[in-house]
Amino acid sequence: ALFYFHDASSFLLVYAATAYFFSHKMVRLVLLTAPIASILGGLALGRAFGWWIRSIVEFRPSIGQIWQNMWQFGAKDDKNFNNNKSDGKKKSNGKKDVSKQNGGKKEATASSGSKVFNTTKIIIGKLLRVGLGLYVAQTYVKPRGEEFHKTSREKAEQMSHPTILFKGTLQSGEEVTVDDYRDAYWWLRDNTPEDARIMAWWDYGYQITAIANRTTIADGNTWNHEHIALLGRALTSPEKEGHRIARHLADYMLVWAGGGGDDLAKSPHLARIANSVYRHMCPNDPTCRRFGFTQQGQPSEAMAASLLYRLHSHGKPGVEADKNRFREVYRSKYGKVRIYKILSVSKQSKEWVADPANRICDAPGSWYCKGQYPPALQKVLAEKKDFTQLEDFNAKKDADSDYQKKYFENLK
Incomplete structure (x- = not known):
């Protein structure tokens, strides 16, 4: 299709370039590249298979060619029929030339060997x-096809299973079902006020909203990078x-703990995101290398002092959360989730945020109304620098270029 420029092929080319x-x-x-990659891959395989078939049977496997061959075959039959009739008339009118027949036999004998x-x-x-x-x-197509099919099946099974419920093995060898996450969300639903606000990393926002039926500070649909x-x-x-900061935004804090991909493992990424807007978090270090684990597996000074580390590792030797600011109210059966009540929550900020008069609607009486941060956080917000995302097509190329340059240099 790509060798003949028409509407279909031009669409494929434009689609491929755009994607x-x-x-x-x-x-x-x-x-976006998945459909066009499948189409172009199919065209390539089809061309290769078609060439292979044509090189064997000398026939182009297409409907148009079949129809054309049928007409040509019918025309040849008519021509042969007419030739046979004229030959019959010639035979009846005279005798064949014997010398020409002998010469024809010699030529046929010579050409038969070459044929x-x-x-x-x-x-x-x-x-x-x-x-x-x-x-x-x-050697190539079958093994890769089988591998692709196997991988696709495995991924489909993994993605179709619930991620908050899984099998685990205790140190004793006993196999158990770990249901810590759902139990924690149910605890929030049953033991917190309906207007309670939960602060957690955005990964769990949808789960908190859907299962615990509580307001979360952020979820997967939070497009506001700041x-x-x-x-x-x-x-x-x-x-x-x-x-x-937390006392003006939430009533409870939920932390994923227990190892694996918990919040502490993600925390260097959290620090980099924070530093992309609040540059004093990791001065002159866009990737926040100062926030993480040392080569000995110990938390760095910045990580050990962080709120997340204190809540995540509360109760371990030498680690205690400030009891005047946070109180642990729930710990799941296998320690995967910990929930803390934030003490000294600002009632003034909570009431200000809940007041409909402080929301910004896109039109009078509209259902789409954005909330605002309480005035008590304005000093914190004044320190931010709006982040120019790489995906922002309208941003100037030189906007915040030094930060972007250092960021990618540090990733090497």
């Missing part, structure tokens, strides 16, 4: 093509500073 361009701008948009040779060569060539095609299919950065700042700042 390629935007997938380079935003990683998520790589999904046999050519036929043998063609047969051998076709057999070699068949063998080559079968070898490629057996808001996510404020959440990251509260979690990765020193405990005292983190509490000053």
Whole structure:
């Protein structure tokens, strides 16, 4: 289809170029390349298979060619029929020239040898093509096809299973069902006021909203990078500073603990997001290398002082959350989730945020009304620098270029 420029082929080319361009701008948009990649891959395989078939049977497997061959075959039959009739008339009118017949026999004998040779060569060539095609299919196509099918099935099964409920094995070897996350959300639903606000990393926002039926500070639909950065700042700042922010936004804090991909494992990423807007978090270090684990597996000084580390590791030797600011109210059966009540919550900020008069609606009486941060956080918000995302097509190329340059240099 791509070798003949028409509406269909031009659409494929434009689609491929557009998907390629935007997938380079935003990683998520790589999904746009899936359909065109499948189409172009199918065209390539179809061309290869068609060439293989034509090289063997000397026939183009297409409906148009079949129809054309049928008409040509019918026309040849008519021509042969007419020739036979004229030959019959010639035979009845006179005798054949004997000398011409003898000459024709000699020419036929000479050409028959070359025809046999050519036929043998063609047969051998076709057999070699068949063998080559079968070898490629057996050696490369079949194993990769089976591997692709197996991987697709495994991914489908993994994605179809609930991620908050899984099997685990205790140190004693006993296999158990770990239901910590759902139990924690149910605890929030049954033991907190209906207007309670839960601060947690945005990954769990939808689960808190759907299962616990409580308001969460952020979820997977929070497109405001600066808001996510404020959440990251509260979690990765020193405990005292983190509490000053949290008390104006939430009533409870939920932390994933227990190892694996818990909040502490994610915390360096949280610090980088916070620093992308609040540059004092990691001065002159866009990737926040000072926030993480040392080579000995111990938390760095910045991590050990952070609010997230205090809540995550509360109760371990040498680690205690400030009891005047946070009180642990729930710990799941296997320690995967810990919930803390935030003490000294600002009632003034909570009432101000809940007041409909302080919401910004896109039109009078509209259902779409954005909330605002309470006035008590304005000093914190004044320290932010709006982040220019790489996916922002309208941003100038030189906007915040030094930060972006250092960020990618540090990733090397």
